[in-house]
Amino acid sequence: MSEKKYIIVLGDGMADEPLEALGGKTPLAYADTPAMDKLSKLSEIGLVHTIPEGMKPGSDTANLSVLGYDPKIYYSGRSPLEALSxxxxxxxxxxxxxxxxxxxxxxxxxxxxxxxxxxxxxxxxxxxxxxxxxxxxxxxxxxxxxxxxxxxxxxxxxxxxxxxxxxxxxxxxxxxxxxxxxxxxxxxxxxxxxxxxxxxxxxxxxxxxxxxxxxxxxxxxxxxxTKPSLSSFEEKNGLKGMMISAVDLLKGIAVGAGMGVAKVKGANGGLNTNYEGKVRAALDALKNGYDFAYIHVEAPDEMGHQGSVEKKVQAIEYLDKRVIGPLVKALDGEGRDYRLLVMPDHPTPIRVRTHTSDSVPYLLYDSTAPKKESHFYNEKEAGESGNFISQGHTIINKLTERV
Incomplete structure (x- = not known):
């Protein structure tokens, strides 16, 4: 297998602030995340700013950015995207x-x-x-x-x-x-x-x-x-893409962009969503003609809105053990060449229980060119890396090697 595949695993609202209840660590730094810890030693980490200046820090604007759509050009409101779905x-x-x-x-x-x-x-x-x-x-x-x-x-x-x-x-x-x-x-x-x-x-x-x-x-x-108008994801990025999400907003962005939308039974946007089903849907898509899979997990954001430190940590651990770990194991087992981007869309800090516009940490792994690093994937070490992407809608170019 020679064709490289591209995957984004998006932990919605996963980024946060240091919390006294976690010994001064963020939920991402505190959580037990063996898969991300292993990948971080082989990957580039850094910060990316997904919310354009003057725009509200919503999952709508942020996920448009991550998918390569400048919200200042393409955003016409959240609900129209959900209506598409x-x-x-x-x-x-x-x-x-x-x-x-x-x-x-x-x-x-x-x-x-x-x-x-x-x-x-x-x-x-x-x-x-x-x-x-x-x-x-x-x-x-x-x-x-x-x-x-x-x-x-x-x-x-x-x-x-x-x-x-x-x-x-x-x-x-x-x-x-x-x-x-x-x-x-x-x-x-x-x-x-x-x-x-x-x-x-x-x-x-x-x-x-x-x-x-x-x-x-x-x-x-x-x-x-009002009614949105997105350009084709495939024409824009040269990749046939599949969206895997329980959330109508994300599915609506995909419909507007001409992407496929996977139906995953039991995917509900909550803490106990069907994580394994999302991984299967992504792997099936990549085996059946798709070049790009976007696995969106809503749970960290929901737990941030609820103000639950324990459940947000658990959501991140589920993302690691039930999505990232099995996904990487399967791709490596199939002998796939792939590039994997792990990131939140925006922070949803426990302290405020809503979204903020702060930059978020990313992890970029290339199976064909693993790095030798000593860092871990979290907000603090991403900020210390010196890697910073100021325009969030360009990060997909970094994933797809167009920069």
Whole structure:
């Protein structure tokens, strides 16, 4: 086998800050990661800045960067990319919005005085949340506003002849009173309030509360944008690419870029996703005509949003032992020539429980030209390496040897 293959393993939100609870180490530095430790001794490490100046540090802008698309040119909003994944037929005059079904507090106070408890409703299952969305859809959908089910708590609202409006991201405001973060648009606000009335005593939520789980009791709209237009990934990079992700945003970027999208049973974007299935999907793609595989793992980001140090460390360890280790072992066993890039898209520090724009560490390994190094892959040592990529959308050129 002579044709070289190219792989990115993306640990969403994996980068962090030193934590006192971890003895002054970041979760990445603290975690037990034998596969990454072994690779780091044979690889280039460094820092890459994925978020362009003046843009919000979202997984949308960051993953566009990692895939080689300058967000300043290609970004038109997060939700339109997710709409592509769901298969929503968008018109040029449509505006897409993310519709999270979140957990807000249920004390006897006005809606505006309630608190956002959980942006993911306890990582609710797709099956449960689809039923809840149907209850909202039955009453609130009309010719102007149409709801589409996505994955877990993540759904989509299409606003016909809508307006792109600035809306608060629910994962940015855990534990805060929602009043000042609510939409200014009267109808969006009405739908949020009415969705809470519809969902608060839904049988699914009554059962969830009886089990000690967070109820999915309110729609939250954010991420507004217009129909995207991405150039072909294959034409741009000379590689036929496959996306492996549970997240509609990533699948939508892939659809817009003309990439393949793998279907992995049990991939849910949570801590207990089907890691092994993602590896199999990547290996199958590389055996069957694809040159490039993008394995996206959402779990470190979700655990960062939850503020769980223990679970974020566990997510990184799962990424290492259940994705990177088996992937490298299989590729080496097949005699493949390959280049592997491991990195986060952005940090999701435990301290703030949301994304930041700080540069992130990367690890670049070439099976045909392993290096002899003494460093480990983490934020501190990547920063000390002297390797820095200031424009994130160029890192794919480094992976594919176009620089």
């Amino acid at each position: 769901i298969g929503v037929p968008m018109k040029d005059t449509d505006v897409a919005l993310r519709c999270n079904i979140v957990t807000i507090s249920e004390e006897d106070v006005p809606f505006e005085e309630r608190t956002i408890i959980d942006h993911s409703s306890g990582e609710i299952s797709t099956e449960e949340c689809t039923v809840l969305l149907e209850a909202v859809k039955e009453e609130l959908q009309d010719e102007t506003y149409q709801f589409y089910a996505g994955t877990s708590y993540r759904h989509c609202l299409i606003w016909n002849n809508g307006q792109v409006t600035d809306l608060a991201q629910p994962h940015d405001i855990p534990g805060r009173v929602i009043g000042k973060y609510l939409p200014h648009d009267e109808h969006l606000l009405y739908m949020m309030k009415r969705s809470h009335e519809i969902l608060v005593n839904h049988p699914i939520n009554i059962e969830r509360k009886q089990k000690g789980l967070n109820p999915a009791n309110c729609c939250w709209f954010w991420g507004a944008g």
